[in-house]
Amino acid sequence: MSAHCRTSAFVALAVCAALVGAPAAGAQDKAAAPPDRAGLADTTFAAATVKPAVPVRAFPFDLKKVRLLDGPFKTAMDRDLAYMKSLEADRLLHMFRVTAGLPSDAEAYGGWEKSDVEVRGHSTGHFLSAAALMYASTGDAEIKAKADAVVAGLAECQKALGTSGYLGAFPETFFDRVESVRTVWAPYYTIHKIMAGLVDMAEHCGSGQALEVAAGMARWVKSRTDKSDAAHMERVLNFTEQGGMNEVLANLYAITGKAEYLATARRFDERKYTEPLIHGVDKMKGEHVNSFIPNIIGSAREYEMTGDPVLRRLVTFFWNEVTGARSFVTGGTSDNEAWESDPYQIYEELGANSHESCCTYNMLKLTRHLFSWEAAARYFDYYERALWNGILSTQNPSDGMMMYYVPMKPGMYRTFMKPLDSFWCCTGTGMENHAKYGDSIYFHDDTGVFVNLFIASELDWTEKGVRIRQDTRFPDDPMTTITIGAGKPVRLALRIRVPVWAAGPCVVRLNGKAIEVTSSPSSYLTIDREWKGGERLEVDLPMALRLESLPDRPDVAAFVYGPIVLAGALGGGDKLTEDMVYGKYGPEGEPVRVPYFDVKPTDPLDTWIKSVAGMPLTFRTSYAGKPEDVTLVPFYKLFGERYTIYWQIGEPPQRRER
Ligand SMILES: [Zn+2]
Known part of the structure; x- marks a missing residue:
């Protein structure tokens, strides 16, 4: 406010x-049914609830x-x-x-x-x-x-x-x-x-x-x-x-x-x-x-x-x-x-x-x-x-x-x-x-679970008698592994979100063996079967680097890798004093000069930006930055220095005019 x-x-x-x-x-x-009424049984209001007046297609799980x-x-x-x-x-x-x-x-x-x-x-x-x-x-x-x-x-x-x-x-x-x-x-x-x-x-x-x-x-x-x-x-x-x-x-x-x-x-x-x-x-x-x-x-x-x-x-x-x-x-x-x-x-x-x-x-x-x-x-x-x-x-x-x-x-x-x-x-x-x-991370309907997000976590779906464990190092590692825990076999539709950014078919392995699935971006791929405890589903999530331009300025764009926005590390952290950084709503003063990329929008990305060996999600431009090349890292990891998310692609308009 x-x-x-x-x-x-x-x-x-x-x-x-x-x-x-x-x-x-x-x-x-x-x-x-609501998954966790029991926790509220000692309160006076649990019985007096109003059901939604509209159809609900997916329910969240109780956070517990x-x-x-x-x-x-x-x-x-x-x-x-x-x-x-x-x-x-x-x-x-x-x-x-x-x-x-x-x-x-x-x-x-x-x-x-x-x-x-x-x-x-x-x-x-x-x-x-x-x-x-x-x-x-x-x-x-x-x-x-x-x-x-x-x-x-x-x-x-x-x-x-x-x-x-x-x-x-x-x-x-x-x-x-x-x-x-x-x-x-x-x-x-x-x-x-x-x-x-x-x-x-x-x-x-x-x-x-x-x-x-x-x-x-x-x-x-x-x-x-x-x-x-x-x-x-x-x-x-x-x-x-x-x-x-x-x-x-x-x-x-x-x-x-x-x-x-x-x-x-x-x-x-x-x-x-x-x-x-x-x-x-x-x-x-x-x-x-x-x-x-x-x-x-x-x-x-x-x-x-x-x-x-x-x-x-x-x-x-x-x-x-x-x-x-x-x-x-x-x-x-x-x-x-x-x-x-x-x-x-x-x-x-x-x-x-x-x-x-x-x-x-x-x-x-x-x-x-x-x-x-x-x-x-x-x-x-x-x-x-x-x-x-x-x-x-x-x-x-x-x-x-x-x-x-x-x-x-x-x-x-x-x-x-x-x-x-x-x-x-x-x-x-x-x-x-x-x-x-x-x-x-998970929602459900009566037949199964929606796996919406690739975040290491464990779900206890008590009513179904099933635990769903997701092990992943996403986005550093472009895959996730779902392991089913169940005392007895359980029929369950496991629906994994195929992200809009998927850069290819999501290869799926059931208990180590590749299986046929339909996966189109921005949909759920569904494995509906009887699951036994210990069964495992691995899903590859192919990621690629892309540029996303502003709708009103096709020559201004941001780098995105999968869902991860990359920011340019511009340095200058040593000049950011505690007084400038803490207790302030936003930054003050003038921005530092930001390089532009001397490329054409049609130039393939891999001709002017390369991934940095041994450093996941890290990229460096190559003979493209003017006056110098830059390193790009996930914005969520870039702290303690100046940064840029949006870049001028091609010569800046004011230079072109000159
Ligand atoms: Zn606020």
């Missing part, structure tokens, strides 16, 4: 699967059923966990206690959590979401205990604030300012984060207390917004960021079955955003990106709860437009927090303050919804690209600190949060990002 970012916390689909259960109708869905194995994602998750453990419950609660008139001798955190910053408290919500996801992903009891303590503290504050259900780290008078359209940062945005954190605690940690506090907040939101007619509500929404209020309220409806939550959710639908989308019109230029996306996630969730086809139409159009006409090669989007250009005009968007991390986080959430409706591989073609290049790449491997903007402007450098003095929106979504890598 600028800032003015917004995000929202993961919930939707997992709630859909784990709490809300299987859809009401649809032959292929009837056996797809997936464990990451060694690899870059597990390493990033471990770093995130270490950071989260360094945060203190009393400091996360301090301004809530002050606001509620309760004693607190803790110190407020810095940055956006300082006692005079108007979005204070949002990080406490993000922490709860991230802790709930982290507990589900790892079973780490310490992080759960800390999050439980925060929930208990929030419950005390809510009680001390009266009977309305209001809870915040700032007084309720902030909402008077919103309603009278007087300057205030984003109180609904902040409330959304807290509610989403509580709902995540209910879902992943079975916290009845968290659900109770969230329900109290929803009651307060309803009474507060009931006073506004439709026109006033629209004015309020256009004036302030509200994050995913519609999403979290729809999730609460799904959990509790209380129709008033769904009705209140719909009051947060921003018609300014949705009306053009319904008619297939992109009027997104000038809009604040991370306000827009969460509101459409809410529309997606409302579609699942209501079955209204108009909602599905607008969500689908939006997703196609953002991923097709408004995204960088990394899967990220936005420049200076907005869409500043018309569709397909990406060149102007290559800014130093582009690609806000929260936007990628939210696009991934939205993608999960669309995938669940269609089970189409293209959604994971996008997801994979954004996950490697726009999420994994935003955490500093040396200290776990996370990024706000991801500069697309050639010749810039990365900047990071400080551990205790930033607490930006992207710090919050960052904590969540690295806690939930297990949530999308």
Whole structure:
């Protein structure tokens, strides 16, 4: 949030699967029972859930059923966990206690959590979401205990604030300012984060207390917004960021079955955003990106709860437009927090303050919804690209600190949060990002599993009595191995995503012997058979180097290898001081000079760029760079120096003009 970012916390689909259960109708869905009701049996709400009103073609697994194995994602998750453990419950609660008139001798955190910053408290919500996801992903009891303590503290504050259900780290008078359209940062945005954190605690940690506090907040939101007619509500929404209020309220409806939550959710639908989308019109230029996306996630969730086809139409159009006409090669989007250009005009968007991390986080959430409706591989073609290049790449491997903007402007450098003095929106979504890598590797229907992502992991599909282990060193090694664990033979359709980037047929070996399969890019290859424990499937994933040009500038392009975006290592790390790098949303100053490539677009790539022997995914240009050649490495591995993702291919226009 600028800032003015917004995000929202993961919930939707997992709630859909784990709490809300299987859809009401649809032959292929009837056996797809929620995988992990048992973990919620001790809470009061597990029985009162609403099934989706629409057919669901693929369900996520409960995060508890997936464990990451060694690899870059597990390493990033471990770093995130270490950071989260360094945060203190009393400091996360301090301004809530002050606001509620309760004693607190803790110190407020810095940055956006300082006692005079108007979005204070949002990080406490993000922490709860991230802790709930982290507990589900790892079973780490310490992080759960800390999050439980925060929930208990929030419950005390809510009680001390009266009977309305209001809870915040700032007084309720902030909402008077919103309603009278007087300057205030984003109180609904902040409330959304807290509610989403509580709902995540209910879902992943079975916290009845968290659900109770969230329900109290929803009651307060309803009474507060009931006073506004439709026109006033629209004015309020256009004036302030509200994050995913519609999403979290729809999730609460799904959990509790209380129709008033769904009705209140719909009051947060921003018609300014949705009306053009319904008619297939992109009027997104000038809009604040991370306000827009969460509101459409809410529309997606409302579609699942209501079955209204108009909602599905607008969500689908939006997703196609953002991923097709408004995204960088990394899967990220936005420049200076907005869409500043018309569709397909990406060149102007290559800014130093582009690609806000929260936007990628939210696009991934939205993608999960669309995938669940269609089970189409293209959604994971996008997801994979954004996950490697726009999420994994935003955490500093040396200290776990996370990024706000991801500069697309050639010749810039990365900047990071400080551990205790930033607490930006992207710090919050960052904590969540690295806690939930297990949530999308596998989806399922009643007959089998979708293997969407090539990430070392193990899935325990208890209902089927089967464990699926994926061993892979992808992308360093272009293959993955699936091993079935089962006490007795099990009929199962194993569906492996054939990526859109596959540079040839995916050779498949069953128990060491090549088998015939059909594999076309951006589809699933399916092995439907009876599996015995110990059987093994190996799948080659042929990767190749390619250039992807900007739609509006065919002479400006990025190198991509499989799904992995390569960046040019430009050096200059010794001149990047701690002051330039830490505690900054984005880089400052001028970019360094970036070489161009003196080649023709028709020159075969292998004539001017070669792989570097012994170094996977590393390439070096050969007699092509002017004034010098460059080395390219995966963007997600390139830290501590200046970089370029987009390159001028052929002589730059200004030189040609001279
Ligand atoms: Zn952000």
